[in-house]
Amino acid sequence: MVTVEFLGPIGKPPMEVGAATLAELAEALKRVEGVSEWLGTSAVAINDRMTTDRNAPLCDGDKVSILPPVCGG
């Protein structure tokens, strides 16, 4: 199981999901209401490192963060 955190305006509590890669996690999150619509514009970090690799493997206990569009300053 990995823990998925939804940052900023997504406003969802963390979820535990079983997934071996980011691609598998994407399949699972697509079906979650209030989350699916953010996937196309959100960036992703595994254990606080940004990644753009859909094939990145996930291990038990990993933390995946979903970062929606930003506007600092």
Next chain:
Amino acid sequence: MVTVEFLGPIGKPPMEVGAATLAELAEALKRVEGVSEWLGTSAVAINDRMTTDRNAPLCDGDKVSILPPVCGG
């Protein structure tokens, strides 16, 4: 007669010169030691307005300023 002021590092006191245009003034200043070497790199103002016109007319009482290379900041 016009009054010619030498600014910054030229370090000369003002001179009174008879000249009807900037071109005539240039002829006169070319022969002044400690001034001639600054002419090629200096900008010029007549009565505190910058000019790049060598044919600019000069009137009695005009003030011509010679501005050598700058470095503000």
Next chain:
Amino acid sequence: MELYDGALDVKAIFGRWLDENHQSNYGAYIPFIGIIREEGGIEALSFDIYEPILRAWFEGWEARAVERGAIVKFAHAIGDVPVHTSSYISAVFSPQRRVALELIDLFVEDFKANAPIWKYDVIGGKRIYAEDRSTPMAGAGVLGE
């Protein structure tokens, strides 16, 4: 990197950064001060920050600045920041004018685009995500399609 609850004390931060580098022999110091504009009926803006990734982002910038002999600084607010007060200060110190002018521009623009910070309008006490002013981070959409 400095995070504060609510509006920044601009003069204190500006002055402290100046003092800290007093003997560092930098020739140029350029701060960028972001101030909340009164517009669209807002009483404040509000900010969420994800600190671990913000820190990593900033460390990348510190390394890039050092390569050019410069240093970068920033302070940002968390939570509500009333109009006419400051939510954000960035700064560059550099021996050279050109490096400082180039870095402050790149740094501020990349901050806007890639720092993990979320902005909300505060109107009538309600917090509304500033969706129209927000942009996907570099590499966004990995989980899309």
Next chain:
Amino acid sequence: MELYDGALDVKAIFGRWLDENHQSNYGAYIPFIGIIREEGGIEALSFDIYEPILRAWFEGWEARAVERGAIVKFAHAIGDVPVHTSSYISAVFSPQRRVALELIDLFVEDFKANAPIWKYDVIGGKRIYAEDRSTPMAGAGVLGE
């Protein structure tokens, strides 16, 4: 436009400009602070200024800034300015970040190139024209040849 004898009081000037524009609804304030670097054995830099043409130059810039909804400010020292102190502060206030970042760069570079200010190294109490760092103003050479 503010001219001072000797080093600038950076914090006072920075803070005053901030306060003056507190209610002006500008979203970005970018000061550029020039600090005298210790190099080449100097104890200070020293400056001559020709005020009438400096004022005209600055009025041109004020007009250009207004066209973009912004304002420009500057303060400069006259005479000796010791190392590690400030001789020069410029600033831009603008509603928009991009305008402010673009203007501060153009303004500072044009100041360097065309403000009628002459710089001298002060070494052993002697004032030596900084010829190698000085550049002819736009339109220089009218009296040449």
